[in-house]
Amino acid sequence: MNPSLKLLLLLLISIEVSFTDRLTANVILAVILLGLLVSQRLKWRQLLWALCLPLIPGVAVMITLGAYSGHNWFLAWVMLSRFYVYVLAGSTLIFTTTNLELVRSLEQNAHLSSKFAYGTLAALNIFPTIRRSVSRIQVAGQMRGVTLHWWSPTLYFKAILAALRWSDQLAQAMEMHGFREGKARTAAETIIIRKRDWLILFVSLVILQGLLIAFP
Amino acid sequence: MFRNFHLKDIIFLAIIGIIFGVIYLATGFIYNGLTVLLTPFGYGPMANDITIGIWCMAGPLAGFILRLPGAPFLSEFLSATVETLLGDQWGASNILSGLVQGIGSELGFTITFYKLYNWLTLVLTSTMMTATTFTWDWFRNGYSHFTPSMLTTMLIVRWFSMFLFTGVLVKLIINLLNRAHVIQRISK
Structure with missing residues (x-):
């Protein structure tokens, strides 16, 4: 279906x-x-x-x-x-x-704007990196004798800084590979x-x- | 409304959603533990009200960082969608919950016309999110069948949970970001 x-x-x-x-x-x-x-x-x-x-x-x-x-x-x-x-x-x-x-279909069939479709997909694809990074922040804290619990603002602060860096880099990478916001796209696989x-x-x-x- | 968002912002919001998703999954045991603990007292569903604030942090936080109309909604909705795709406890209904939470957190900012970014905004978002999520749970989680005294307790607990996490904790994170001059740079 x-x-x-x-x-x-x-x-x-x-x-x-x-x-x-x-x-x-x-x-x-x-x-x-x-x-x-x-x-x-x-x-x-x-x-x-x-x-x-x-x-x-x-x-x-x-x-x-x-x-x-x-x-x-x-x-x-x-x-x-x-x-x-x-x-x-x-x-x-x-x-x-x-x-x-799902993303391809939402873009082609449901006319979801491509920046939303591929932006979210890009973020989803680096999920393993994000998970590793969150635990790395916690481990780095432990090395300094600081335990970063899920309720500590520092954990979120550091994760948000990482998110900013990733979103910058991912957007740049996508644009370098020819992604243009709001421009008509051809589809490798039509759904x-x-x-x-x-x-x-x-x-x-x-x-x-x-x-x-x-x-x- | 969503025309002001660029690819970078969308990826940022989605990553924020995933980060919170990762942390939510890690806090799932708190929810489940509380549920098991409270059930013998007849207050099992209250675990939902105690922990709800944790699930609603992404919206207000994104609203404070990006300062664009639509950012709180989008962030909350994306994080719920991401959670569904990662496979969490609430399945497909999570997308609907994200919609409801997103509308709540967006309303808090709409009331201030996206001009105010202080404690008042956080109190407003907490209150609006309490209202919308409680209405949704009225139907989804069968709250309509609970006794009035139980409902009152749950409503109050829910507001405090919202305020603690989407108010106090978000404010602490925002303070750190402010001190690092991150927010001015993005919302320019």
């Missing part, structure tokens, strides 16, 4: 699920999304991780709603299933689309929205409404 439409569909599902209290519909949605994930042949560890993520906040809200505030176990299960829909929808997006595909993609979107949306209306 076209990445932009996929993102739209997953966001619409998340919005609709947030504003409705339907248990059966949530469970069916979660099972469908899980099925999609399994068909992607993920590593079992990734799958297990996706299934464990919503457990703590989900169970907490569940116990609070069921045993303390309101004593409504139906709503409690609704909340837990809702959290699963969120995380499985997020995982479906991450594991079935690469960032590059089109096929009729089938629209069809999947509309059919899914109709099914979603059906699920939310028909089931409790």
Whole structure:
């Protein structure tokens, strides 16, 4: 499915699920999304991780709603299933689309301005460098006998200085390779929205409404 | 609104988002720990209110550094999107949360017409973000089903969390940046 439409569909599902209290519909949605994930042949560890993520906040809200505030176990299960829909929808997006595909599609199909598309992609691509750098700042602090906790302003200060340097260098590098803001671009790989993609979107949306209306 | 942003600014905001994303992921255990601790007392969801300020720091900080309309929104939204793409606890709904948090932090600056950059601005952003995120949680996290006394406590706790992190901590970071003459150079 076209990445932009996929993102739209997953966001619409998340919005609709947030504003409705339907248990059966949530469970069916979660099972469908899980099925999609399994068909992607993920590593079992990734799958297990996706299934464990919503457990703590989900169970907490569940116990609070069921045993303390309101004593409504139906709503409690609704909340837990809702959290699963969120995380499985997020995982479906991450594991079935690469960032590059998503950005290309958003630029070409959703007409996102190229500076936003590639600016964000550039930052995402240096994620490992950023993570290393944050821990390097902490290690450098420890060498001087200073522990930089996540709440210490110095840690953020130093990270922001690094961010300024990177953004400068990355923007320069991109411009040197021919990137121009606001200029028309040609695409190395054109991403089109096929009729089938629209069809999947509309059919899914109709099914979603059906699920939310028909089931409790 | 977003026409004033150049490639460099956008990359900067996205990197800020990732840096905060990295630190958020590291603080995830605080959220989860608090949740586990508070659940037996019937206040499990309050871990959300206690820690919410940590997740909302990127917006006000970017607003202070870049001083452009749209910067707080964009930074908050990008950091939430980045977190979703890195795979965090809230999945796809995080993008929506980022939207809500971004609008909140943007409103704080809009009220002052992007002219004031002091404590008042920080109090305003904290308050607006408390309002927008609480409304969102009213639906998303099932807050509408909690008792009024619990909700009042949670609202107050949330404001203090917002003020502590997006107010006090952001101000301390801004002070450091000011002393290093970084902010004047960028917002010129």
